[in-house]
Amino acid sequence: MDFAFTPPLIASSELFFEGYRNTLLLSVGAMLGASVIGVVGASLRVWGGPVLSSIGGAYVEFFRNTPLLVQLSFFAVLFAPANLGISANPIVVGLIGLSIYTGSYVTEVIRSGILSVDSRQIEAARTLGLTQVQALRLVVLPQAIRTVIPPLGNLAIALVKNTAIVSAIAATELLKVAGIIETRTASFDGFLAALVAYWTITIPLAMLVDQAERRLGFSR
Amino acid sequence: MRRLIGFVMVTALAIGACTGGSGSSGSPAASTGGGAAASFSADSTMGKIKAAGKLVCGTKFDVVGFGFKNPTNNEVEGLDADLCREIAKAIGVPPEFVEAISANRLPFLKEDKVDIVISTMTITDERKKEIDFSKVYYKAGQSILVKKSSTIQKVEDLAGKKVCSGEGSTSEKNVRAKAPTAELLLFKTYTEAGQALADGRCEAVSTDDTILFGLAQKIADTELRGGQFTEEPLGIGIKKGKDDFVAFINATLDAMKADGRLKALYDKHVKPFSGKDVEVPF
Numbered sequence: 001m002d003f004a005f006t007p008p009l010i011a012s013s014e015l016f017f018e019g020y021r022n023t024l025l026l027s028v029g030a031m032l033g034a035s036v037i038g039v040v041g042a043s044l045r046v047w048g049g050p051v052l053s054s055i056g057g058a059y060v061e062f063f064r065n066t067p068l069l070v071q072l073s074f075f076a077v078l079f080a081p082a083n084l085g086i087s088a089n090p091i092v093v094g095l096i097g098l099s100i101y102t103g104s105y106v107t108e109v110i111r112s113g114i115l116s117v118d119s120r121q122i123e124a125a126r127t128l129g130l131t132q133v134q135a136l137r138l139v140v141l142p143q144a145i146r147t148v149i150p151p152l153g154n155l156a157i158a159l160v161k162n163t164a165i166v167s168a169i170a171a172t173e174l175l176k177v178a179g180i181i182e183t184r185t186a187s188f189d190g191f192l193a194a195l196v197a198y199w200t201i202t203i204p205l206a207m208l209v210d211q212a213e214r215r216l217g218f219s220r
Numbered sequence: 221m222r223r224l225i226g227f228v229m230v231t232a233l234a235i236g237a238c239t240g241g242s243g244s245s246g247s248p249a250a251s252t253g254g255g256a257a258a259s260f261s262a263d264s265t266m267g268k269i270k271a272a273g274k275l276v277c278g279t280k281f282d283v284v285g286f287g288f289k290n291p292t293n294n295e296v297e298g299l300d301a302d303l304c305r306e307i308a309k310a311i312g313v314p315p316e317f318v319e320a321i322s323a324n325r326l327p328f329l330k331e332d333k334v335d336i337v338i339s340t341m342t343i344t345d346e347r348k349k350e351i352d353f354s355k356v357y358y359k360a361g362q363s364i365l366v367k368k369s370s371t372i373q374k375v376e377d378l379a380g381k382k383v384c385s386g387e388g389s390t391s392e393k394n395v396r397a398k399a400p401t402a403e404l405l406l407f408k409t410y411t412e413a414g415q416a417l418a419d420g421r422c423e424a425v426s427t428d429d430t431i432l433f434g435l436a437q438k439i440a441d442t443e444l445r446g447g448q449f450t451e452e453p454l455g456i457g458i459k460k461g462k463d464d465f466v467a468f469i470n471a472t473l474d475a476m477k478a479d480g481r482l483k484a485l486y487d488k489h490v491k492p493f494s495g496k497d498v499e500v501p502f
Contacts, residue, residue: 081420088382088421090405170384170405170416179387180406 008185009193012177016190019177020197026094026163026173027201031156033099038106045111056107063104069165072097076169094166094173102159109155113148114140146216153209157202164198174198265465266311269335274313277304278320278334278457284434285489286340289319299489300338303357303456306481307336310472326350329459336469337457340430352462353455354469357482358490359501361448362394363429365417367441372424374446378402384413384422391427394450414439428452433493444494453501477502 009016044056063071075097079086087093117140125135167176174194181190260267269275279287279300287300296317308315320328320339328334329351340360343353366372372381378399385391387406395402405422407413413425414435425435429448436442458466476482477500486498 076421077415077419080416083419085420090421168408170407170412170421172404172406176387176406180392183387184393 007189008181008187009189012181012184012190015172015177015180016193019172019174019194022091022171023160023163023173023197024201026091026098026166026171027160029095030098030102030159030163033095034102034106034155034159037099037103038110041103041107042110042114045107046114060104060107063101064108068097068101068162069168071101072165072169090166090169090171091173093169094163094171098159098162098166102155102162105155106152109148109151110144113144116147117143149209149213149216153206153213156205156209160198160201160205260311265335265462266468269311270313272313274316275304275308275311275336276316276318276334277301277308278318278325278328278337278339279304280321280339281317281319283340283430284437285493286430287338288434289317297489299358299485300340302485302489303338304336306476307469307472310468310475325457329457332459335458336465339457340428340454341457342452343455347457350460352458352460352466354458354466355473356453356455356501357473358454358486358498359448360428360430360452360454362391362426362450362452363432363444363448364446365414365425365432365435365439365442366423366445367417368443369441370423370445372445375399375426375449377446378424378426381424382422384416384425385427386410386413395426398449410435411438417442429494430454433490436493473502 041056041059044052045060046053048056072094076090076093078084079088079093079096081088086096121139122132122135125139126132130138163173164175167173167179170176174197178188178190178194182188260270262268262271277300279296279298281287281289281296283298283300286298287296288298289296301317304315304317318328318334320334320337322339322341325334325337325339325341326347329337337351338357341347342360343356347353364372364375364378372378375395375398378395379401381399381402382405383395383399383402384405384407385395387408392404392406395404405413405416407416410425410427410431413422413427416422417425417435418439425432429444432444436444456469458469473482476485482500483498486500490498
């Protein structure tokens with residue numbers, strides 16, 4: 001046993017945790033971004049009238065039907081200082097790109113959740129004297145949430161896994177650091193550790209979704 | 221610039237004509253230093269190559285200035301390619317080019333698919349266990365490519381700056397060692413790193429100058445700065461067990477140094493990119 005040998009992961013632990021932090025940041029940040037985009041997008045599609053509704057539809061169909069890798073590569077160049085000058089930071093570009101991409105899916109999920117509640121329930125609620133906002137908040141929302149929690153959970157897990165694609169625009173996230181560690185040490189420990197690290201994010205997320213589903217699904 | 225290159229080429233041709241001998245006729249050339257170029261004993265490596273009627277060289281096909289297959293005329297151009305031509309001439313056979321990338325060049329030698337590999341290959345102790353090397357024919361080194369408007373002058377100036385390089389390269393390691401606070405953006409290919417420099421996502425690209433020369437050509441308003449901050453000596457690779465061939469190639473390089481052919485090749489292929497005179501490294 002050679003004790004002078006430092007295992008590759010220990011030697012590069014600082015780098016590895018930088019990657020882990022950035023993967024977490026991309027996951028959580030894009031989840032928030034995609035949620036906001038999804039709520040706005042779904043509202044436009046359901047209540048936005050013909051023009052806004054078709055704008056929302058075009059957004060969904062475009063970003064849902066093109067590869068994320070191509071979108072990210074395009075945004076990286078488009079946002080660069082020489083072009084739009086929005087950001088040179090691949091993490092920021094990744095956050096925006098992942099939010100827009102995942103947001104298109106979230107829009108559709110929330111839209112279907114709203115539409116799953118029979119519109120006659122709103123009419124009934126209004127007849128009973130509730131305002132439109134009250135009807136949405138007290139009648140539609142509680143039922144819609146129950147419908148959308150499982151698909152939203154799936155999207156969140158897919159999003160965590162999609163953060164790996166941001167490595168293609170040179171973001172220092174888990175996949176990138178695994179590659180760097182492999183180069184430095186000719187060891188694939190970095191990839192093994194990255195797999196475990198993704199798992200530490202997705203498994204608690206899946207459990208959380210499961211719990212929310214059970215708590216909210218009481219009457220279905 | 222173009223006129224300068226033309227002048228250099230004419231000079232190189234003139235020097236070649238005066239001292240190189242006429243390759244195709246196979247007449248003995250005094251300048252090869254390897255004895256009579258035309259007559260080798262049949263069981264020497266050179267004799268076998270002569271019997272085969274061609275010298276097969278493995279070179280890069282995509283590195284401008286060293287080994288680059290020109291798409292307009294299908295000629296392999298660059299320092300590595302011309303070195304192959306010179307060695308072929310010294311033996312008295314025509315050269316034949318095979319694309320040798322980093323991943324396949326050692327197997328090519330071992331399997332006798334090529335006679336020699338001249339493919340921007342750094343001489344390392346690890347590779348010396350597998351193959352033999354000629355003497356150093358070019359001293360490459362890691363350098364920095366920046367926009368001409370940049371204030372970065374040397375590797376230490378990279379501190380705190382965004383620097384692009386290749387994932388899976390020793391270049392990344394070298395930058396971290398010389399400028400620990402540099403923020404590294406690592407791409408799969410150097411073309412992507414070059415694009416990132418072009419659109420301002422990073423302020424410098426750092427890797428071997430042999431690669432940067434080509435990038436500098438493709439991206440407008442860029443130049444190399446700060447010279448070389450690592451040493452990457454390039455050598456010609458030869459299969460183990462061909463000591464006579466190693467000696468012959470070294471003698472040919474010596475002769476090319478002595479009569480200025482080597483310097484002329486540097487001037488022709490490297491100087492237009494580096495903008496500086498290249499010293500013969502031996």
